[in-house]
Amino acid sequence: MENSTEQKKVVMTAAQPTGKLHLGNYLGAVKNWGEMIENYECYFGIVDMHAITVPYVPADLKRNVYDCAAQYMACGLNPEKCNLFLQSMVKGHADLSWILGCICPLGALERMTQYKDKAKKHKEALNSGLLYYPVLMASDILIYNADLVPVGEDQKQHIELTRDLAQKFNNTYSPTFKIPEPYIPKTGARIMSLQSPESKMSKSDTNQNGTLYITDEPNVLRKKIMSAVTDSDSCVRFDPSTKAGISNLMGIMAAFTKKTYAEIENEFAGKGYGDFKSAVADVVIEGLADVRAKYKEFSTDKSLIESALKKGSMAAQRRVNKMMSKVYRKVGFMNFE
Numbered sequence: 001m002e003n004s005t006e007q008k009k010v011v012m013t014a015a016q017p018t019g020k021l022h023l024g025n026y027l028g029a030v031k032n033w034g035e036m037i038e039n040y041e042c043y044f045g046i047v048d049m050h051a052i053t054v055p056y057v058p059a060d061l062k063r064n065v066y067d068c069a070a071q072y073m074a075c076g077l078n079p080e081k082c083n084l085f086l087q088s089m090v091k092g093h094a095d096l097s098w099i100l101g102c103i104c105p106l107g108a109l110e111r112m113t114q115y116k117d118k119a120k121k122h123k124e125a126l127n128s129g130l131l132y133y134p135v136l137m138a139s140d141i142l143i144y145n146a147d148l149v150p151v152g153e154d155q156k157q158h159i160e161l162t163r164d165l166a167q168k169f170n171n172t173y174s175p176t177f178k179i180p181e182p183y184i185p186k187t188g189a190r191i192m193s194l195q196s197p198e199s200k201m202s203k204s205d206t207n208q209n210g211t212l213y214i215t216d217e218p219n220v221l222r223k224k225i226m227s228a229v230t231d232s233d234s235c236v237r238f239d240p241s242t243k244a245g246i247s248n249l250m251g252i253m254a255a256f257t258k259k260t261y262a263e264i265e266n267e268f269a270g271k272g273y274g275d276f277k278s279a280v281a282d283v284v285i286e287g288l289a290d291v292r293a294k295y296k297e298f299s300t301d302k303s304l305i306e307s308a309l310k311k312g313s314m315a316a317q318r319r320v321n322k323m324m325s326k327v328y329r330k331v332g333f334m335n336f337e
């Protein structure tokens, strides 16, 4: 990805600190972020304020923040070259989300697919934070005046809302925010569960054999891949509607190797699913070897993680302050300092 303009374009994106990153987070998101740090001014967030929208334990949240930062760095997000920030350390995200909330139609939030899914899951503990979540996400993006937002397919609807809110703010007050563009990778944007390939790979999957974590040991990765659900056919062919399991494994292989689906089909023509799964396992194990080794190194170094987050959050705060003083002025808030 090239960026030839003199002033670097700004990239902003984030993940929730929900413990271990899975292969969907990696292929749909973090791996691509690492490829952007040379050409863009990057702000990569650990969004702990989003993580409290569902029931959680405070001590686990803290542990998960460290763990998430160690995994970011292990995936190639060098804190010297990009800004790794902790959302709750940067003041302004919640303020802007309130302002955006006041121009956001309630119906737009009630229509969000992820809200509807999560609302079903957390029926007995449904809080308004869950409904308001996409406004906070819009604030995360607009507060950096980001040009580009690399995400997986599941965040598309949230980015559309962000663009609508930016436009609405600009029309209501005066041009302030750039309209951010989503960047969704061609392969890896929607990695499915290995056990139920009709739903996306997720940390909260009740069947953990369907979720590959980037820090899983090689034998665990292989076992999960070898037991992935396939179909009664025996032909390696890309067809998500009738061969969801095989197509998902092909997507994983394509994202790691950059091979096309046609190339993969040719390579495995006449071979059985066992051979194919074993080749997928080899590619995944090999592709994550470096991440796993670096994670082991970084995860034990608390001070390295703290200094990375401190540096990144301070840089993020500087950018946020500039943007927020503009926003406050536009909406008519006063400052007597």
Ligand code: TYM
Pocket (backbone or CB within 6 Å): 012, 013, 014, 015, 016, 017, 023, 024, 025, 026, 027, 028, 029, 030, 047, 050, 136, 137, 140, 141, 149, 150, 151, 152, 153, 154, 155, 188, 189, 190, 191, 192, 200, 201, 202
């Ligand atoms: P989160 O934490 O669920 O996921 C982080 C990133 O991983 C991508 N992803 C996937 N990609 C492919 N296949 C999957 N199965 C899969 N599962 C997750 C997500 O698309 C995401 O890019 N709301 C966001 C966090 C957020 C954010 C933001 C993102 C908060 N503020 C501002 C971008 C910009 C979320 O819950 O991601």
